Amino acid sequence: MSSITKLFTVGAVAGAVALSGVVVANAATAAPAAPAAPAGSAVTAADDTPPPPAVEDYAYPGADQIFKDRGIKLTRGDGHIVLVACGTPGLMEVNARGMQDIDKVGGGRFCFRTTGTTGSLSLELPSVYGVSTNDYAAHLTMAAGTESKTYDLPKNAWTGVGEIGDPQHRPFTLLEITTTK
Known part of the structure; x- marks a missing residue:
């Protein structure tokens, strides 16, 4: 490309940029001002409103469908304890009485499945009577009516909980699982 052509191209581009700046400036000064919002109104310009903060609520994803399919209510967790299909080695297994008609899957x-060094899951699983832990120790919180009971379970062990340890054999609902490696 010759020097004259380059000079002409650069000049044309610079002129177009300068002209567009003048057009934009004139349009901005010629545009009427937006009407003021009435006093006490919550109307603001889109650029004046910052986006809402991203807040993790720790709600269990797909909890409504899981409850419909299996009868277990998963409410909150840190993502390190996840409900999975049984059959894979290394899983924590929780047994609940009377769920055969409700829980068509298990x-x-x-x-x-537990990942990381610790995990936390809030849930509602009625009539829990036994838990088999994996490579994680587990702390369970359970309730029967207004009575609350906790269990500290060792790693890699089956432990009878809930009605098995209750003299009245009342059904206990599992409310929380926390795990540590």
Whole structure:
């Protein structure tokens, strides 16, 4: 490309940029001002309103469908304890009585995969009577009516909980699982 052509191209581009700046400036000064919002109004310009902050609520994803399919209510967690299909080694297994008709997937057998060094899951699983832990120790919080009971379970062990340890054999609902490696 010759020097004259380059000079002409650069000049044309610079002129177009300068002209567009003048057009934009004139349009901005010629445009009428937006009407003022009435006093006490919540109307603001889109650029004046910052986006809402991203807040993690720790709600369990797909909890409504899981409740419909299996009868277990998963409410909150840190993502380190996840309900999975049983059958894979290394899972925590929770057994609940009377769930055969409700839980078409596991028939009252619920398995959880734990990742990380700790995990936390809030849930509602009625009539829990036994838990088999994996490579994680587990702390369970359970309730029967207004009575609350906690269990500290060792790693890699099956432990009878809930009605098995209750002299009245009342059904206990599992409310929380926390795990540590």
